[in-house]
Amino acid sequence: MYYEYDHGFQLRIPPFDAECAFCISAKPLTLTAVIKHLLRALVLLLLVFASQAFPGPLYAKSASEIFAQASKSVVVVYNYDNKGIRQQLGSGVVMPDGQVATNFHVVNRATKITVLFNGKEFAAKANHSNPERDICLLDVTGLNAPCVVVGHASQLKVGEKVYAIGAPDGFEKTLSDGIVSGFRAVDGGRYIQTTTPISPGSSGGGLFDEEGRLVGLPTFYMASGQSLNFAVPVEWVLETSEHQVAGAENTRQCSEWLAKTVAYEKNRDWAGMVRQCNLWVKAQPKNCDAWYCSGIAYNKIGDARSAISALQTAVQLKPNYSSAWNDLGFAYVVAGMRLEAIEAYKKAILTNPNNASAWHNIGILYLKKGDLDMAVESFQQAVQIKPDYLSAWVNLGIALKTKGTPKEAIQAFTKAISINSNNSVIWNNLGLAYRDAGDINQSIDAFRHALQINPNYDIARNNLAETYRLTGRMGESINTCIEATKANPNNAAAWQNLGDAYSKSNQKDKALEAYKEALRCDPNNVQALLSLGKHYATENNRQVAMDVYRRLKNIDNSAAKNYLQNYLL
Incomplete structure (x- = not known):
């Protein structure tokens, strides 16, 4: 299983430094400012529509191409105190409406803010801010820099290549790359987790996809972590408006x-x-x-x-x-x-129909309960929401196999293997599904693949031996069982399978010894006791056969009753 x-x-990752306080306040808007903001909103709306209607090239650009395109829109942001001393620096990105997007913590507690672009500093002031999401939009006087192409963080998938451009440790316009390694769900969206290196000064810069489109702002990283870096999605930047503190x-x-x-x-x-x-x-x-x-x-x-x-x-x-x-x-x-x-x-x-984890977990309960239709439906919902959900694909396969639809189970296990081909448990389950579907060669290949990944996987070796035995390949079954018992002398199932293979090959003495070994490993092994009792009953050794019956009665009364009726009465 x-x-x-x-x-x-699924913890909310804090989007800003622990030492930050909040001091930028919202101011009443004049009529001119209202018109200005409406025009900006219209520009953003048109750009978002255009990016959805015309998503851009369908090929991945090289790192140098992305840097050449995107770095023109990345700036350095300076934070000065009331004495004119620079107390913090970060990065920023020029948005389509001309504002510079950065992290709130980069400009927090600033008396003066400036933006460095092409070696020249420009005066800036905080306009819109959202401290909870760690986003601030700056108005920059006289800045004439190209704006970024906006992408879609919501369309990112784990494993996709991403690039960060910022000013780590003050080095202007530095490129680093990595992949999307996960997401952290929060109310209203999710943070992007990436292996792309982020250092002090990178905050507020741009995280770009393989087409050079802005998908987020690097904002938070664990100093002691290994590639544990986070970015806020670009959608949050587009949504940011006046934020009351x-x-x-x-x-x-x-x-x-x-x-x-x-x-x-x-x-x-x-x-x-x-x-x-x-x-x-x-x-x-x-x-x-x-x-x-x-x-x-x-x-x-x-x-x-x-x-x-x-x-x-x-x-x-x-x-x-x-x-x-x-x-x-x-x-x-x-x-x-x-x-x-x-x-x-x-x-x-x-409360959230797109909670794939909840669909998956309730599916497990339905599966254990024996409600296979509901289990299958739940797992299908989970993988529809999250197509790369490995555990849900595996459990869907188990539910379909248990339901008696092995061909559909094969499809589910095959999908799981396409996500992780180095999981011996999935290959073992695929082997069982192929065997149920009557495809013995594929079944044997799957069990062998599981053993290549994990040579000590007793269950896969036992299943391989049983498959050989069920198809009459007794020599291969015996040899596989012997390998299993050598690898693990206390593997009761391997001894049991070896006894069955010897019995079917009419090697009764060897079968008897194998069953005894199975009971040595597991004195309560019902199948080994039944096999042993059947042997003694067939040999007319009634006293020992009755001893087996008494042992069975203490372990499994139903099995003992059937044994008594079939072999002793």
């Missing part, structure tokens, strides 16, 4: 708690994460994210009851918190509360 519930790793101090404090919590999560220090979250919920008892993170931490240390309590609080504070409902479902599963788990997963799906 496979299963693997999906839970826990009422409650900004509370938002800043929340970001600090989140930053520390994410650090514990990254290091897989679950006990430390529990302690951190306990402090957080004490400091901010009405913060649903604090309770949600606490629930994740308790899930990780196996304290299901505490996880349930924390996650229940999270969804009480925020009833449409789909991720929290999903993790609450997992906590219920660990606690053995299957019905409650199903209801929690349903709530996760109801």
Whole structure:
């Protein structure tokens, strides 16, 4: 089997430095300013429409081509204090409406802001800002720089190549590359996780796709992490408008708690994460994210009851918190509360129909329950939402195979292998599906492939031996079983299969010894006891056959009853 519930790793990444405070305030707009903003909005709308209608070239540009195109729109942003001392620097990108987009934390607490372009500094001022998303748009006097081509972060997929252009450590217009390594879901969208190196000074620069289109702003990275870098999606930049800073101090404090919590999560220090979250919920008892993170931490240390309590609080504070409902479902599963788990997963799906993890997890429960139609439907929903969802494809294959549709199961397992071809468990499941479909050669090839990946995979070797035996290839079955018992002398299933192969080859003495070895490994092995009892009954050794019956009765009364009727009465 496979299963693997999906839970826990959906924390909101703090989009700005923990030391930041918020001081840029919104000002009343004049009529001229209103007209100016409306014109900017119209320009942005037309550009977004054009980018959707005419998505651009269908080929990947080289790194040098992307740099030549995109770097013309990247600037350096300087933050000066009230004494004229530069206290921070970052990067920025010239947007289609002429404003420069950067991270809020780059210009935070600035008395003066300037933009450096082609060796010349230009005066700038903060216009629109969204501290919670760590975005600020600057008006720059006299700047005449080319604007970027806007792309779509929502269309990015894990594994795609991306490029960052910024000013890491003050080096103007520096290019680095990497791939999209994942996404972090939050309310209203998701952060882009990338292996593209990000350093101090890169913040607010541009993250570009393979066609040189802006897809995000690098904004946050873990200094102690390995390629753990994050960018805000370009869609958030386009949505940014005047942001009132009422409650900004509370938002800043929340970001600090989140930053520390994410650090514990990254290091897989679950006990430390529990302690951190306990402090957080004490400091901010009405913060649903604090309770949600606490629930994740308790899930990780196996304290299901505490996880349930924390996650229940999270969804009480925020009833449409789909991720929290999903993790609450997992906590219920660990606690053995299957019905409650199903209801929690349903709530996760109801509040967010595109929560692929919740569809996957409820599918596992349906599969274990034996409701194969609902299981198949749930897994299909999961892979429709997230086409590269490996675990969902594997579990879909298991559900289809159990349902008695091996050809459809083969398609699901084949898709899973296209995502990860180095997983021996998937190859083993594919082998079973081929065997059920009657394609013995493909079945044998799949089991062999599983063993090439993991030579110590006892289950795959046992399945290979059984497949040989079922198709009458007794010599190959015996040799495979002998290999299995040599690799693992305590493999009861291998000894059992070897006994069956010897028995079918009419090598009764060797079969008897193999069954005894199986019982040595597992004294409660019902199949080995039945095989042993059948041998003694056939040899008219009634006393030993009755001893087998008594042992069976203590283990499996139904099997003992059938054995008595078929071989002793």
